[in-house]
Amino acid sequence: MIRRRSANHRSGGLQLLATVNELSASLRRGFDAESATRIADITRQLLDVRLVAITDDAELIGQSGESSRWKHVVETHARAVLERRRFDKPTLFQLTLDGEQVEVAVAALTSDDIPIGTIHVVPTVGSPLQLNELQDLAALVSSQLQLAELEQSRAYAAEAELRALRAQISPHFLHNSLTAIAGLVISDPVRARSLIAKFSEFLRASFKTQTDLTTVSEELRLVETYLELEQVRFGDRFEVALNIAPETLSVKLPFLSVQPIVENAIRHGLEARPGPGKLRIAAVDAGPEISIEVEDDGVGIDADALEEALRGTGTTSHVGILAVDTRLRSTFGPEYGLTILTGHNAGTKMVIRLPKFVHH
Amino acid sequence: MPIIAVGLVTLLTLILGTAGLRFARTTSNFFVASRSVHPAWNAFAVCGEAMSAASFLGVPALILVFGVDMLWVLVGWTIGFFLLSLFIAAPIRRFGSYTIPEFVDGRLDAPKLRPIAALLVIVASWFFLLAQLKGAGVVIRALIGTPYWVGVVAVGVLVAANLSAGGMRGITFVQGFQFFFIFLGILVPFAVISVIWLNDGDAFDDTALVTNDYPAFAAEITVRYERTITVDVPDATLVVIDGLVDGIEYDARSVMIEAGTRTIGAGADITWPAGAAAPHTASVDRLTGAEWAEPLGDKSIGGGHPLYFSVAILLANMFGIMGLPHIVSRFYTNPTGREARRTNLWVLALLTPYYAMVPLFGVIGRVVSPDLLGNGATDSATLVVGERLLDGVGSDLVTSIVAAGAAAAFLSTASGLLIAMAGALSHDILQAGVPQFRFAVWLGAAVSISAGLLVESFDINVLIGWSTSIAASSICPLLVLGIWWPGLTRRGATAAAVIGGGASTAAALTTMFGVVDRGWPFAVLATPAVWTVPLAFATGIGVSLRDSDKVVDLGHKMALMHVPERLRPESDGPRVVTETTVGA
Numbered sequence: 001m002i003r004r005r006s007a008n009h010r011s012g013g014l015q016l017l018a019t020v021n022e023l024s025a026s027l028r029r030g031f032d033a034e035s036a037t038r039i040a041d042i043t044r045q046l047l048d049v050r051l052v053a054i055t056d057d058a059e060l061i062g063q064s065g066e067s068s069r070w071k072h073v074v075e076t077h078a079r080a081v082l083e084r085r086r087f088d089k090p091t092l093f094q095l096t097l098d099g100e101q102v103e104v105a106v107a108a109l110t111s112d113d114i115p116i117g118t119i120h121v122v123p124t125v126g127s128p129l130q131l132n133e134l135q136d137l138a139a140l141v142s143s144q145l146q147l148a149e150l151e152q153s154r155a156y157a158a159e160a161e162l163r164a165l166r167a168q169i170s171p172h173f174l175h176n177s178l179t180a181i182a183g184l185v186i187s188d189p190v191r192a193r194s195l196i197a198k199f200s201e202f203l204r205a206s207f208k209t210q211t212d213l214t215t216v217s218e219e220l221r222l223v224e225t226y227l228e229l230e231q232v233r234f235g236d237r238f239e240v241a242l243n244i245a246p247e248t249l250s251v252k253l254p255f256l257s258v259q260p261i262v263e264n265a266i267r268h269g270l271e272a273r274p275g276p277g278k279l280r281i282a283a284v285d286a287g288p289e290i291s292i293e294v295e296d297d298g299v300g301i302d303a304d305a306l307e308e309a310l311r312g313t314g315t316t317s318h319v320g321i322l323a324v325d326t327r328l329r330s331t332f333g334p335e336y337g338l339t340i341l342t343g344h345n346a347g348t349k350m351v352i353r354l355p356k357f358v359h360h
Numbered sequence: 361m362p363i364i365a366v367g368l369v370t371l372l373t374l375i376l377g378t379a380g381l382r383f384a385r386t387t388s389n390f391f392v393a394s395r396s397v398h399p400a401w402n403a404f405a406v407c408g409e410a411m412s413a414a415s416f417l418g419v420p421a422l423i424l425v426f427g428v429d430m431l432w433v434l435v436g437w438t439i440g441f442f443l444l445s446l447f448i449a450a451p452i453r454r455f456g457s458y459t460i461p462e463f464v465d466g467r468l469d470a471p472k473l474r475p476i477a478a479l480l481v482i483v484a485s486w487f488f489l490l491a492q493l494k495g496a497g498v499v500i501r502a503l504i505g506t507p508y509w510v511g512v513v514a515v516g517v518l519v520a521a522n523l524s525a526g527g528m529r530g531i532t533f534v535q536g537f538q539f540f541f542i543f544l545g546i547l548v549p550f551a552v553i554s555v556i557w558l559n560d561g562d563a564f565d566d567t568a569l570v571t572n573d574y575p576a577f578a579a580e581i582t583v584r585y586e587r588t589i590t591v592d593v594p595d596a597t598l599v600v601i602d603g604l605v606d607g608i609e610y611d612a613r614s615v616m617i618e619a620g621t622r623t624i625g626a627g628a629d630i631t632w633p634a635g636a637a638a639p640h641t642a643s644v645d646r647l648t649g650a651e652w653a654e655p656l657g658d659k660s661i662g663g664g665h666p667l668y669f670s671v672a673i674l675l676a677n678m679f680g681i682m683g684l685p686h687i688v689s690r691f692y693t694n695p696t697g698r699e700a701r702r703t704n705l706w707v708l709a710l711l712t713p714y715y716a717m718v719p720l721f722g723v724i725g726r727v728v729s730p731d732l733l734g735n736g737a738t739d740s741a742t743l744v745v746g747e748r749l750l751d752g753v754g755s756d757l758v759t760s761i762v763a764a765g766a767a768a769a770f771l772s773t774a775s776g777l778l779i780a781m782a783g784a785l786s787h788d789i790l791q792a793g794v795p796q797f798r799f800a801v802w803l804g805a806a807v808s809i810s811a812g813l814l815v816e817s818f819d820i821n822v823l824i825g826w827s828t829s830i831a832a833s834s835i836c837p838l839l840v841l842g843i844w845w846p847g848l849t850r851r852g853a854t855a856a857a858v859i860g861g862g863a864s865t866a867a868a869l870t871t872m873f874g875v876v877d878r879g880w881p882f883a884v885l886a887t888p889a890v891w892t893v894p895l896a897f898a899t900g901i902g903v904s905l906r907d908s909d910k911v912v913d914l915g916h917k918m919a920l921m922h923v924p925e926r927l928r929p930e931s932d933g934p935r936v937v938t939e940t941t942v943g944a
Contacts, residue, residue, distance in 0.1 A: 356458035
């Protein structure tokens with residue numbers, strides 16, 4: 001394509017590179033009327049031809065150059081090329097355009113060898129049609145389309161992975177809660193009933209879809225319900241202190257972001273600790289951001305196990321924490337992850353940073 | 361005693377800021393702790409932010425010197441809060457943005473516009489902060505006689521240290537409490553003065569207000585001149601001078617001071633006899649009571665164009681309030697747009713009586729303390745009035761309450777402004793986190809303190825006027841057009857911000873450095889809102905209309921701002937958890 005450029009373009013190799021770059025960029029957005037028109041414009045400039053038209057697998061979706069009433073012709077040609085499945089080199093047609101006999105070359109655009117459109121070129125009067133150039137260009141456009149598709153499927157894959165990490169209530173908790181409630185059914189049916197109501201409210205939260213965000217206020221209610229259920233089992237074995245700045249209450253965050261951290265603090269910090277422990281939950285205002293801190297004075301977390309969990313390699317029980325970290329990062333950006341401060345028998349402090357505003 | 365009151369307010373600010381979060385120890389209190397703040401309390405916080413040194417100290421000073429035309433400032437602010445209620449508070453809360461740059465970026469998908477908007481936030485907040493520091497310098501000097509810079513540096517450092525140590529973690533509570541001090545600081549002296557006025561006609565001559573007389577000293581008074589000042593002495597008067605006058609050092613000597621323009625040195629004390637006509641700063645008109653009380657009279661305000669001046673300050677203040685970043689951010693604490701609007705209704709209900717009481721200090725100050733006209737300390741009018749009308753413990757008590765109110769006023773507003781500035785710098789320009797926020801706090805404080813030391817000769821409300829002009833001509837158009845006009849484009853918003861903000865900032869700096877000082881050029885540059893606000897709106901609309909690069913996903917964004925939360929399809933509606941007692 002670069003080998004035989006017409007005189008007026010020979011000067012700017014860099015300009016050509018920029019044009020090709022722009023072509024890629026517009027194709028990355030997908031194959032639609034807007035990008036097709038852009039490709040047509042660029043093609044006409046690159047090949048120095050009179051008319052360019054682009055079709056998808058049936059219709060004209062973009063063109064460049066002075067032309068009239070050739071939509072029908074273009075679509076007929078496109079059908080012919082696509083039906084004959086001649087994709088290796090351009091097909092030539094003769095037609096009368098505005099009372100003038102012209103030649104039109106049509107090349108197919110493919111993605112994974114599946115035809116998805118055509119590109120039609122009418123040369124300028126007096127200059128012969130460069131069929132090789134056209135075929136090269138069609139190949140370039142095709143490969144860019146394929147890239148765009150690849151990107152799309154990568155996004156799907158990421159979404160699927162995210163869905164796999166969806167907010168989950170731990171099976172431990174389900175089992176423990178039900179056992180605890182079962183123990184109360186005879187001795188304290190009123191409380192058992194209220195706990196079952198809370199339990200079902202808690203379950204309801206886990207039905208929310210992954211993309212849904214909740215507010216700090218709602219999430220704290222969930223933590224409250226959770227703690228109430230846990231305290232049936234633990235009794236007075238730990239004490240809870242809550243410090244909440246009201247500015248933080250309407251900040252948005254993914255469902256079940258704080259609860260797994262609180263659960264982790266109880267299960268891996270306080271449960272293993274001899275004697276009563278303390279749990280502190282704080283939501284603090286820091287201008288355009290807030291932070292939520294969950295701190296316990298339990299046994300601390302083993303550094304290796306934690307690292308494994310955060311790398312996602314281990315099969316440890318800290319997997320809930322990993323999910324929180326991943327969901328926070330994917331919602332707010334890489335800088336908004338989970339920070340963990342811990343040491344052997346020195347307790348654990350986990351901090352979530354959240355922006356007050358999420359770009360829609 | 362008054363300085364103890366100031367210390368108390370400061371201490372309470374520090375304690376509440378660090379420990380004043382909602383606290384719960386048992387799970388049954390969780391519900392209370394995680395419930396959102398009532399709109400009324402949010403309104404206290406907004407008022408704590410809105411009632412600043414500008415209204416507490418600045419407005420009485422303006423009224424004392426220039427007369428009733430200055431009431432437009434208060435009218436402008438009140439209208440501003442009303443417009444904020446109608447057009448800004450609810451939609452911007454629903455949109456969810458905390459800062460103005462975030463709103464601009466989110467509404468227009470324009471990350472490049474974010475630093476520009478942040479810069480405007482910083483400039484507008486900066487002038488506003490200078491005014492607060494000036495107020496701090498004046499109040500501390502009036503209370504304990506330290507030089508002006510002591511108050512500026514002390515308050516600047518204190519606020520910055522408190523913020524960088526995480527001391528405003530529960531700002532809604534801190535500012536809510538500060539509001540009560542501010543309100544009491546005006547209400548108590550107002551009540552005392554009213555009682556004196558009604559019961560004791562001799563305490564001051566209320567007929568002196570609207571007469572053809574010029575202000576005069578009712579009794580012998582020793583006036584301290586804190587900084588070198590040029591005054592016009594109306595009549596030759598036998599005075600006692602201790603200090604420098606017209607380059608001659610007097611050592612507590614009786615001197616006949618001649619009529620005309622005199623330069624009094626910093627630190628001089630002059631004792632004026634009872635009945636002497638009060639000298640006044642050479643740069644302002646000497647007004648009789650009647651002239652003072654006549655709106656749009658023949659005065660030198662606005663370069664001699666009082667009508668233009670009145671319109672300009674009205675526009676600057678009403679549109680400025682709509683765009684002041686530290687006020688807009690306060691609505692974020694409300695859970696919904698509706699709550700934000702209800703909060704603002706409370707704000708109006710609280711601000712209106714406050715604004716109605718504040719002018720009294722200027723009015724009474726003119727009668728009982730005409731020395732302020734000539735010693736450059738007009739900004740301390742609010743503090744002085746109680747002292748002059750009462751003696752002994754009563755005087756101390758009232759002054760303490762006023763001083764506590766003044767301290768709460770500049771502390772809360774200075775904190776809010778520094779948060780807005782530091783947030784814009786760290787979050788929107790550097791796009792970084794908490795350590796950079798601390799750095800930004802100290803940087804903002806350092807720059808403001810340095811400049812604060814230089815603005816001693818500027819009235820508080822001159823600085824506020826620049827701040828509101830800049831906000832009115834740049835941030836306000838961005839918000840109003842962004843919220844209400846779907847057609848605003850990135851280029852339109854950028855042009856409006858750059859041209860409106862640039863023109864008003866240039867005008868402020870031109871006046872600050874005294875390039876022009878009279879006539880139309882002065883009027884147009886000192887109070888530019890008359891032309892910069894329409895200019896910014898016209899630029900924004902004009903450029904957007906010609907711009908083909910429209911914002912995408914517009915319907916979603918407009919719906920987000922304007923559809924009430926309870927009508928949103930994705931909302932689950934209110935949650936109902938029923939709990940019935942079995943067997944009861």
